[in-house]
Amino acid sequence: MNYAGRNRSNYRAVFKSRTQKDDDTELSESDIISARTSGQLNLSAKGLSSVPARVWHLNELTNEELKKLDMTLDCDEGKERWWEHEQLKILKLSSNSLTELDSRVQYLTELNVLDLHDNIIEDLPLEIGYLNKLRNLNLASNKIQTLPLNIYKLCELRFLDIANNVLKELDPGIGDLVMLEHLNLSCNNLTTLPVGMGYLVRLVTLDLSHNMLKELPPDIMSMRALKKLDVSVNQLQDVPPMGELRRIEVLMLHTNNLSTSPDTNGCTALCELHLGNNKISEIDVLSLESMGHLKTLILGNNKIEMIPEEIVQLCNLERLDLSNNNIVKVICSIPSCICFMPNLHTLLIDGNNIRNIRRDVIQCGTSRLLRYLRESMSVQDLGSNMMYLPFSKTPGQLPDKYALKNGKYLSLANQNLGEIPDSIAQDAFEAEVTSIDLSKNQFKEFPLSLFIVTTVKELKVACNRLQCLPDLVGDKFKHLQFMDISNNQLSSLPDSIAMLIHLREINLAYNRFVDIPECIYDVPGLEILIANNNKIEKIDVMHLSKLKRLANLDLSNNNIGNVPPELGNLKQLKYLALSGNCFKQPRHTTLSKSTEEILAYLRDRIST
Missing domain, CATH: 3.80.10.10 (Ribonuclease Inhibitor)
Incomplete structure (x- = not known):
């Protein structure tokens, strides 16, 4: 595990053996009073190897506290008012050295947010399933291999981050988290996904990047609310038709083993499509028709030999990456009318075996390159591309x-x-x-x-x-x-x-x-x-x-x-x-x- 860049105090438990008493002292009296007042407790980066015992019974008063407590309604300002105590709703324990989560976490029944990211936790207690009001659970950057089945009982969960762990599989029970809106499973060891994923119909973002997935379950297309899907850096050889994802805005499939363009016909809201670092040899022309909102199209590091003329239908395209492919002649392989795409400000074609454009023109940037393409258009080019050009070519006729x-x-x-x-x-x-x-x-x-x-x-x-x-x-x-x-x-x-x-x-x-x-x-x-x-x-x-x-x-x-x-x-x-x-x-x-x-x-x- 890489400890570089972390707060040095996080690892006092690593370099010096700590006792429960050492950890208990990290929770000061002022921390307790503040937590009782606000309902929030932040113990991040305290070097904890365990959670201070008082956390589990934060609102229970000790005999000593009872003696000090002013029970009158007109007590002095600054003193703790017992009638204003809040139940703990937000608990942050990130960037420590916790190896486990105590089963007494079940006592925090009002908890909405639990942040445990950046620890060394290997297992979670079954009792975590009793936190039925939990909406945000961050478990990123730990050493979790499996999730307890009770975690799928968190029916109010909206945000779940399990990135940077060592998960090898997920139980179909994940489909029970029907309120989930954001799910991050990136940087794990997943090779397959359970069929139950399709029940997460409220998901807005799903990050599956940096795993070992070879396929996506077909029912993933049931996630009709999905706006961002990241399955980059996996081993996908094919993906199911994406047309049912009507609200998808960002689709990231770069660095896989795809040999054909995904079928995105129907993804009318798509703004970004990342397909770089694959084995794609041609672009799916039919899919282009429905991607009128597309602004970014990344096709670098593939095996594409030609660009279809229909690409100019992407009138909102701002960034087009065709670098490091098999394009030999730009004028022949890229339709000349691409230079009239109104919003295109970044066109990358370096890394191809281009012979008819000087290297200094390419290096001068997109503006110069597009102008060169315009100036290189022959009369024959103009005629063949008439339907795509944004202005009239009839002499003496003014543009409408x-x-x-x-x-x-x-x-x-x-x-x-x-x-x-x-x-x-x-x-x-x-x-x-x-x-x-x-x-x-x-x-x-x-x-x-x-x-x-x-x-x-x-x-x-x-x-x-x-x-x-x-x-x-x-x-x-x-x-x-x-x-x-x-x-x-x-x-x-x-x-x-x-x-x-x-x-x-x-x-x-x-x-x-x-x-x-x-x-x-x-x-x-x-x-x-x-x-x-x-x-x-x-x-x-x-x-x-x-x-x-x-x-x-x-x-x-x-x-x-x-x-x-x-x-x-x-x-x-x-x-x-x-x-x-x-x-x-x-x-x-x-x-x-x-x-x-x-x-x-x-x-x-x-x-x-």
Whole structure:
């Protein structure tokens, strides 16, 4: 048993032999008076090897106490009032060294809560069954091998925690605990479950994790109130259809031996499905139809080879883990329209044999990856995935309200627009759009009407005719994480850009900047700065050093005449592009090396 992290006083009984008298002294007179007044007694972490004898007769007055007791109704404040005594309802004995529970526990007939967790108890007395008002029983982290049959007579029990013991089996009598709402049997040695489990129809949470279960009894599906079922880290090879668990919200089946996805068709309330570390080779398409509320889907460390297009029906999905599977080509094996899933903010695909996406794109995170997938979609992809896309693909046709609300994505790209109707901005506002694409149009000014859409996280206005951006950009788009304003006629940026504290990437390429705008240096979370093909003349290392998270810096094809050696001190840079400028040092042979080598070269040139 691991004693690390426990209170040292817990183990006075281990390192020094204790007598009943030693334990009795741990219950002070003030503890007794307090317990009689409140009905609560906390003897946790007292180093007890046994329960003080007075606990079992707490409200019985000794002769000495009778003499001291003031029997008058107007006794002084602070003195014990005999008529206000409460029966003991809460008894906490956790984190001690108790090896057994005294049979006299039966005298505590009013007990509601009994906490015995973190002891070394091996057996429980039959008399525990007399505590017919007990609602909460915590036996976690002991050495209990079997439960006495009388424990199943606790008909008022709502909470039972037997985690971290050495239980090998359960009696069918557990089905008699019909009022039970929370049951924790995790971290035991259970290999099977009794059929009587199905009678626990009021269970809300059931934790069976870290056992040796090979199957679940079919009647477990009778637990219609169940919201969380954890059977992770077992030896399950199959599970019965889960459709009857209409209220299930969290289903944890990771780290088992499942070869197929569980049948969750009918689990309409499901929010989290954990299937990682199994042997699943394909996803059950039929089950996806009923999981409209799903927010987390973990499929990492399986044998999945392809993802069905129907996965995009999970419009509320926020986290999708496909890491360490057998996916070879993302574009082929993951439907391209997955990049338009409106709420997806975490997509994990590392650990697969992906050949058509650069590793640096994957490492830049979900936002960059989804954008890459969008940009990689061919016309054929768009046509085949039309039914899943959250916006219209017909040239000249504006997206309708339903499309905006479903996809959280406003795309007006390549529509030859110079302005947009106010109604579109209003619809985008009501749909709480998070991504706006105005690329490849004729905008000379940024549409002011769009500033009402304050939920925007991605903004693309590339390939237009913008000469400036309004100052409202920083004030209204405070949640912005990605901004692409490349291929315009910009030579400056508004100071309010510094207010974009969530901005991670900005693309300034193909504009008319002669230097990097100072406001850029005040964006604390900036990770990627793309400023190639401008007219930038110098590198301001002092200001760049303020960008502590900057990992990608592209200054290629500018008018930079000198590369300051101090640039080598920006060791957080993972990618640095400087080619196509007019400086003589570093030479082309040095620039062709890795970023780490370029930075090392520059550091070596710093004067000492």
